[in-house]
Amino acid sequence: MKTLVNWFRRGTEFVAAMMMAAMFLTFILQIGIRYSAKLEWLGKTFPFLEPSQYGWTLEFCLALWVWIVFWGAAFVVRERDHVTFDIIYGHVSPKTRRWFAIIGGTAVCAGLLWSVEPTLSKFYILRLKKTATLSHLLGDWVRMRDIYSVYMLFLLVVAARYGWRAISAFRHGADIDQPGHDGAAQQ
Amino acid sequence: MTLEFAACLLTLFFLAGIGLPVAYSILIAAFVYLGVNGQGVGIAGKVLMDGLYQSFILLAVPLFIVAANIMNAGTISERLLQFCVAAVGRFRGGLGHVNIVASLIFSGMSGSAVADAAGIGKIIIGMMTKSGHYTRGYAAAITAASATIGPIIPPSIPMVLYALVSNTSIGFLFLGGIIPGLFMGAVLMVMNTVISTRRNFAVEEPVPLRDLPRHTANAFPALLMPAILLYGIYGGVTTPTEAAAVAAAYALLLAGLFYRALSFRALYGILVESARSSAAVGLVIGGALILNYVVASENIPNIVAQSLVGLDVSPLTFLIGVNVLFLLLGCVLDATTIILVIIPLFLPTCRELGIDLVHFGVVAVVNCMIGLITPPYGILLFVINAVTQIPLREIIGEIWAFLGVLILALACLILFPGIVLWLPRVFGYPG
Numbered sequence: 001m002k003t004l005v006n007w008f009r010r011g012t013e014f015v016a017a018m019m020m021a022a023m024f025l026t027f028i029l030q031i032g033i034r035y036s037a038k039l040e041w042l043g044k045t046f047p048f049l050e051p052s053q054y055g056w057t058l059e060f061c062l063a064l065w066v067w068i069v070f071w072g073a074a075f076v077v078r079e080r081d082h083v084t085f086d087i088i089y090g091h092v093s094p095k096t097r098r099w100f101a102i103i104g105g106t107a108v109c110a111g112l113l114w115s116v117e118p119t120l121s122k123f124y125i126l127r128l129k130k131t132a133t134l135s136h137l138l139g140d141w142v143r144m145r146d147i148y149s150v151y152m153l154f155l156l157v158v159a160a161r162y163g164w165r166a167i168s169a170f171r172h173g174a175d176i177d178q179p180g181h182d183g184a185a186q187q
Numbered sequence: 188m189t190l191e192f193a194a195c196l197l198t199l200f201f202l203a204g205i206g207l208p209v210a211y212s213i214l215i216a217a218f219v220y221l222g223v224n225g226q227g228v229g230i231a232g233k234v235l236m237d238g239l240y241q242s243f244i245l246l247a248v249p250l251f252i253v254a255a256n257i258m259n260a261g262t263i264s265e266r267l268l269q270f271c272v273a274a275v276g277r278f279r280g281g282l283g284h285v286n287i288v289a290s291l292i293f294s295g296m297s298g299s300a301v302a303d304a305a306g307i308g309k310i311i312i313g314m315m316t317k318s319g320h321y322t323r324g325y326a327a328a329i330t331a332a333s334a335t336i337g338p339i340i341p342p343s344i345p346m347v348l349y350a351l352v353s354n355t356s357i358g359f360l361f362l363g364g365i366i367p368g369l370f371m372g373a374v375l376m377v378m379n380t381v382i383s384t385r386r387n388f389a390v391e392e393p394v395p396l397r398d399l400p401r402h403t404a405n406a407f408p409a410l411l412m413p414a415i416l417l418y419g420i421y422g423g424v425t426t427p428t429e430a431a432a433v434a435a436a437y438a439l440l441l442a443g444l445f446y447r448a449l450s451f452r453a454l455y456g457i458l459v460e461s462a463r464s465s466a467a468v469g470l471v472i473g474g475a476l477i478l479n480y481v482v483a484s485e486n487i488p489n490i491v492a493q494s495l496v497g498l499d500v501s502p503l504t505f506l507i508g509v510n511v512l513f514l515l516l517g518c519v520l521d522a523t524t525i526i527l528v529i530i531p532l533f534l535p536t537c538r539e540l541g542i543d544l545v546h547f548g549v550v551a552v553v554n555c556m557i558g559l560i561t562p563p564y565g566i567l568l569f570v571i572n573a574v575t576q577i578p579l580r581e582i583i584g585e586i587w588a589f590l591g592v593l594i595l596a597l598a599c600l601i602l603f604p605g606i607v608l609w610l611p612r613v614f615g616y617p618g
Contacts, residue, residue, distance in 0.1 A: 017458035020465070023246075024253060027432035031425060061246050065465075066239050068249060069473065072466025073210075076459070081467045082208030083521050087564055089206025100205040107202055111215035115228045122229030148236050155232075158211075 012075035016068060023064040030057040056133040063134065063147050070150045074157035079165075079175065094173055101174040105166025112159040119155065123148055192485050195220035199478075209524055210467075213474035220481050231477050238476035243428060244357060245472065247298075247347045249465035250431035254438050255297035256457045259306030261442020261449040263409045267292055268310060270406035277393035280383025282315045283329050284376055290333035291372045294340040295413030296434065298347070300559055303337035304330060304567050309574045320389045324581030325382075331567040331582065332589035333375055335556040340368035342416060342431060345526055345555060348472070349548045352479070352531045356545070357427045358420060359611040359618075363549040366610055367600055371553070374592045382588060408441055421614065468523065475527030482532065492535040502540045506547070506601050509533055510554055514594070517558015521566060525555050543618045545611060546604045553600060557593050560586055 036042050037051035089100055126145040134142050165175065199216035203209055217231045239245065258264060268289050275284040286308075293307050308330040315326035338345045341361030350357040394402070412434065419425040419433055442449040482488065495505060516525055530551055537547050559567040562583045572579050600606055608618065
């Protein structure tokens with residue numbers, strides 16, 4: 001079980017890293033193409049360098065950015081990486097902290113699950129909306145709903161994570177009180 | 188205040204107060220708001236996704252994070268430090284000056300104060316404590332104080348965020364930060380000299396002047412980075428966002444090919460870490476976008492503007508009042524949260540009172556960066572504490588003098604807008 005979790009974590013980290021690399025390279029490509037566009041013969045000799053074929057770079061980066069944020073928040077960001085106001089959390093007794101973790105975990109889990117159905121129906125119309133430029137790159141099937149789908153994934157995974165956090169706090173106490181935690185809240 | 192907005196705020200403060208991540212607290216609070224007033228919870232996701240998907244300028248954030256991580260991993264920071272030691276290490280309080288000058292140079296390459304403190308700051312704290320002339324607390328405090336300059340001199344992630352909420356030109360904001368950043372460096376160096384003389388810190392063995400050219404040559408490619416970035420942006424070669432990609436590419440080139448200090452494995456680690464930080468920051472940005480939607484549908488910024496204009500406050504009184512408020516909030520809140528959530532409340536008032544938004548932005552960002560070192564909640568103090576294990580008590584004990592001069596510098600920026608606006612005006616800013 002533990003190795004499975006480890007492999008899963010590594011896999012999702014790999015995806016995030018590759019999206020990051022792709023975004024970086026796309027940007028470089030975009031700058032490169034802008035300057036190679038000035039050399040008209042280049043596009044003529046090598047048709048794949050024709051600048052008009054690279055209209056998608058900007059939107060592709062935006063799509064990657066959205067995916068990095070929500071894929072990352074779902075799988076890669078650890079509890080201690082979050083921007084958190086933990087002055088109170090760090091200073092109360094372990095018993096109170098445990099209740100904080102239970103209440104907080106339940107609130108996020110319930111809140112996100114509550115929004116799943118309304119969000120889905122809000123996104124439903126986007127199944128018709130084409131992206132501005134990404135059809136060139138990804139093919140004609142791609143719609144805005146596909147790009148936004150990562151948000152649904154995010155809602156479900158984070159709800160599950162926080163639900164689990166509440167259960168684990170209920171059984172073993174808040175996570176910063178558990179042994180082996182390298183805690184951001186130790187200050 | 189409407190019932191649904193009260194419920195929203197109550198949820199937000201309660202959830203953030205019990206230690207939930209700020210982003211999730213905002214998200215749930217927005218759900219509560221939308222649920223109670225009947226608009227439907229689904230709007231939150233739509234607003235959030237549209238906001239993130241349409242803000243091209245935000246793409247600079249992950250790229251600057253990548254660039255800073257590469258520079259810290261690839262010995263670029265070390266080379267810069269050797270150069271600074273050779274250049275300013277010979278004066279009293281030498282390593283303190285080295286610390287500040289290194290931060291100034293590094294700030295022209297990275298856009299994040301935390302990257303500055305965790306990377307170059309960690310190395311120099313080691314050097315200062317090893318020399319035996321400085322206490323641990325002093326080394327950590329001066330590092331924290333000088334790291335605040337990082338996002339003032341361009342490039343700058345907080346200024347990108349401010350540009351997003353205020354619709355001001357990112358190019359002029361960057362230009363506006365250059366002189367204030369140098370000014371902050373200068374006041375810190377004066378304070379370092381005063382303290383070093385008073386406590387009689389020993390002078391370090393100076394690096395022979397004949398070695399200076401060698402150290403300069405060694406660091407030269409890295410020293411070129413700020414120039415390349417500024418030329419790229421103001422020469423019209425790249426947009427400020429693309430400049431972030433150029434910075435990352437140049438850092439990669441230097442660390443990987445030129446200095447040969449970066450393996451594929453290390454690069455992979457950098458990508459994972461960068462994705463992690465980008466996701467955490469992006470989530471807060473997304474949360475702020477929804478909260479701003481809520482605040483805007485409650486018409487709060489205009490109500491604030493009307494009541495302040497109705498009170499007949501002068502622009503200066505307003506600026507001072509708002510800055511005191513930001514400083515107080517900076518003691519307990521994160522800079523990203525203040526810039527994205529609190530500042531938009533006051534932007535309409537600025538417009539009504541005729542305060543220049545570039546001036547206001549630079550002042551606000553400087554203010555928020557000072558907030559990074561104000562106890563009890565100062566991210567830079569925590570970061571340094573985490574990477575060096577120097578107790579927070581010792582760091583905080585030494586931070587006050589530096590905090591004092593930085594606030595003095597902030598006051599100068601408020602009173603004399605020319606310090607901020609001179610350079611943008613030279614480059615054609617109409618304000």
